Amino acid sequence: MNDGYRILEKELLDDFLTMVQIDSHSRDERAMADWLTEELRSLGCTVEEDDAGEKVGGNAGNLRVTLKGNTGAPPLLFSSHMDTVKPGEGIKPVIEDGVVRSSGDTILAADDKSGLAVILQLVRLANAQPDVPRPDLEFSIHICEEIGLLGAKHVDTSGFRATAGFVLDDEIVDRVCVASPxxxxxxxxxxxxxxxxxxxxxxxxxxxxxxxxxxxxxxxxxxxxxxxxxxxxxxxxxxxxxxxxxxxxxxxxxxxxxxxxxxxxxxxxxxxxxxxxxxxxxxxxxxxxxxxxxxxxxHPVKFTLDDYPVKLTIAAGKELGWNMGTFVSGGGTDGSVLTHAGIPCVVLGVGMKDIHSTSEHIAVEDLNKAARLCAAIVTAHANGKVK
Ligand SMILES: [Zn+2]
Structure with missing residues (x-):
């Protein structure tokens, strides 16, 4: 018997802090891709790398990751990107009053290492709490998001079986993006x-x-x-x-x-x-x-409250006692690309703030909340309560 996942807060923060210290400017994601591949494989995932890197002049491709589930529920997809903007070399994270910042002369790379940390957390939870029901999980981890969604544009979505997905790449945790231009x-x-x-x-x-x-x-x-x-x-x-x-x-x-x-x-x-x-x-x-x-x-994306990824997110939030909001984005995301390519993907927040600046930061509690929401989405989906 199990109600749902209990987040592994220490591992979540450790993963985040480790990843922000692995430099990964756009087109230079090699070290990040290698670290993730090794970590995810050691946790039982299948990891394949595509040839998007060659196509866009970078040194690493997108990662297609799968982890077997323990129910017959259809697969769910989560996505995040490995690349960061500049200045993102030699990032030294500092934690003060529950908030992680860079030491001041670089970005923090919470955009989007926080999304990666949540993805890794879902895999760790599946390993640590194997009785909690879950579908097969698929992860599409991208390069070159920051320079025109280039990685996502080269993803072969026929390699995924999921019919709903979540792109973890926005600021505010308790809301879901329902439209983008x-x-x-x-x-x-x-x-x-x-x-x-x-x-x-x-x-x-x-x-x-x-x-x-x-x-x-x-x-x-x-x-x-x-x-x-x-x-x-x-x-x-x-x-x-x-x-x-x-x-x-x-x-x-x-x-x-x-x-x-x-x-x-x-x-x-x-x-x-x-x-x-x-x-x-x-x-x-x-x-x-x-x-x-x-x-x-x-391409423009528009979801209604009846579309499954939106409905599932709102239901998962409710399970946590949250009142999820919706919002309309002013820009395109990897979610726009995946949705247009056939996998309806909504964008969720991970808690990152002041992104693309040296004052970028994230509250540890927001990162925990993002992981809680995604874990609740997995469980609600596997339980088949949301139709
Ligand atoms: Zn981002």
Whole structure:
């Protein structure tokens, strides 16, 4: 007889502290992947590494991990990422008043070693408390999340059997992400005509001025309650005395609605077309011209309270006496990628705070809570109470 897992708090914190001290900047996750592989295998997991690392120019691939269950319940998937942002080398964790911080000149890498620590905890619990009911557990552990969800984009989801999953990569523990936007990355290039700015300005066509014209027509920022757009990088020109021939512009559009996303991208494209057409009329030539590239970055995700991963999370929270909230994310996650690839995955918080900064920190109790929630999800699923 058993009600559920009792979290191994010491092991959870030890795992977390060990992992934050293993450097793993994006594309350099080798040491982290090796450590996890060895640890997970010693705890009875099957671990396979894919070739995503070669495809994205990194030194390690994604890990596909499975652990046999003790019930006939369908498998559940949990996911986290191994890579960190910079500065993440030589991290020295310090614990003060129940909060783990870096010693100040690096990030802490709670994003996303806290997610990894919770995954490891689920495996440790299965070993330490083998009578608690559990399904087969599958773990998709990714590289290069921080540089465009590159690892997740290369995961072969046909290797997993789970039909519901949890991506452990957000801040607040007692809430579940029910929607995230889709995004398109845009690169524009404008070609004008170079000329000496002092001797023959009239022979030139200034690509910077054409870009300014196009951008002044453009709606950016918050477009509506579901959509945003941004122009983030503009580069061009060679010298103050040369009429600028080339300008390149990097921009993005996001929306929770696929049609609105398309419309915004078309609006942005039209601004370049209209500006160039007017300039061509003025110059009487076939310049300036523009070209662009669109890259589907990630797709919008929307869950309802009736979708299984959401329902299961809320039910597991209830078991713990919590009132789980829901939230809408402003960005894409590995969960967006896995969901679009066929495994509905919600994003859960692990307690990390002030991520991507040297003041990043996590409360030990929040990490414990995240592990408790995930353990409760496993048990509630295995017990088959949530349909
Ligand atoms: Zn993260």
């Amino acid at each position: 889709g995004a398109v990355r845009l690169t524009y290039r404008i070609t004008g005509k170079a000329s000496h700015a002092g001797l023959a300005p009239e022979k030139g066509i200034n690509a910077i001025m054409v870009a300014a014209d196009a951008l002044s027509r453009m709606k950016i920022g918050r477009i509506d309650e579901e959509s945003t757009a941004n122009v983030g990088v503009i580069e061009g020109g060679t010298a103050a005395n040369v009429v600028t021939e080339n300008v390149s512009i990097k921009a993005e559009a996001r929306s929770h609605n696929v049609d609105k996303l398309r419309r915004q991208v078309e609006h942005m494209n039209a601004c370049f077309e209209e500006a160039c057409a007017e300039w061509r009329k003025k110059t009487g030539s076939d310049l300036p011209s523009w070209e662009h590239e669109e890259e589907e970055d990630y």
